[in-house]
Amino acid sequence: MSTYVLMKILESAPNRYDRGINILTFGRLNKVYDRLVSHIKKDQQVLDIGCGTGELTLKAARKGAFVKGIDINPQMLEIARRKINDAYVSDNVQLIEKGVAELGDENPGQYDAVMSSLCFSELSEDELNYTLKMIWRILKHDGLLLIADETNPEIFFKKIIVGMIRIPLTILTYLLTQTTTKAITKLQERIVEAGFNIISIRRSKLDDFIEIAAKKPKGDEK
Numbered sequence: 001m002s003t004y005v006l007m008k009i010l011e012s013a014p015n016r017y018d019r020g021i022n023i024l025t026f027g028r029l030n031k032v033y034d035r036l037v038s039h040i041k042k043d044q045q046v047l048d049i050g051c052g053t054g055e056l057t058l059k060a061a062r063k064g065a066f067v068k069g070i071d072i073n074p075q076m077l078e079i080a081r082r083k084i085n086d087a088y089v090s091d092n093v094q095l096i097e098k099g100v101a102e103l104g105d106e107n108p109g110q111y112d113a114v115m116s117s118l119c120f121s122e123l124s125e126d127e128l129n130y131t132l133k134m135i136w137r138i139l140k141h142d143g144l145l146l147i148a149d150e151t152n153p154e155i156f157f158k159k160i161i162v163g164m165i166r167i168p169l170t171i172l173t174y175l176l177t178q179t180t181t182k183a184i185t186k187l188q189e190r191i192v193e194a195g196f197n198i199i200s201i202r203r204s205k206l207d208d209f210i211e212i213a214a215k216k217p218k219g220d221e222k
């Protein structure tokens with residue numbers, strides 16, 4: 001799913017984001033969300049980082065969880081707000097314009113689960129390291145980290161194939177938006193280094209997309 005790099009173009013037109021991302025991923029992203037949310041249970045406190053137009057937030061709220069969605073893009077949040085209202089789950093959802101740099105405001109041990117799809121690849125290295133640290137802090141012991149994002153393959157021939165797809169798309173995205181996404185290297189290792197235990201991993205065939213479910217260990221202080 002190396003075409004994810006084009007999502008920056010979609011983000012500049014939030015009204016078309018949902019339809020665009022659906023076409024770009026041949027509808028597969030919806031299944032990714034379903035798999036992430038399959039870990040969420042009724043009444044849990046959940047944080048969705050970079051919630052965008054709120055698709056993942058909505059799915060978790062429909063399962064009866066209480067979800068806070070945060071994002072730095074007010075237009076994306078506005079679409080999310082409309083969808084949450086239309087689905088009659090607004091009692092379960094709080095949407096806030098807030099970036100990962102402000103995660104320090106969240107209370108320690110507050111969440112049963114923190115999820116994020118396609119947002120980590122928009123963060124700088126420093127932001128990503130800080131975010132993992134903050135997620136560990138705000139999760140309850142035994143709490144879940146659920147991530148889906150673009151990754152850099154490690155096997156040489158996969159790197160070449162993915163590079164051949166991504167490089168022209170990255171240039172196009174940059175020309176149109178003056179920004180781009182940055183596929184993540186060694187995400188699994190970084191999550192383990194941050195103190196989590198991996199409970200499941202699913203990689204795309206080209207290793208250019210990963211879904212990870214990980215747990216903060218029970219009663220273990222880092």
Ligand SMILES: C[S@@+](CC[C@H](N)C(=O)[O-])C[C@H]1O[C@@H](n2cnc3c(N)ncnc32)[C@H](O)[C@@H]1O
Nearest residue numbers: 050051052071072073076099100117118119122
């Ligand atoms: C590609 S969209 C993904 C949105 C949604 N999670 C999804 O799966 O469709 C990435 C989102 O991350 C948000 N984002 C980027 N940098 C962020 C940051 N530093 N803090 C919070 N959100 C951020 C963007 O505004 C955007 O809405």
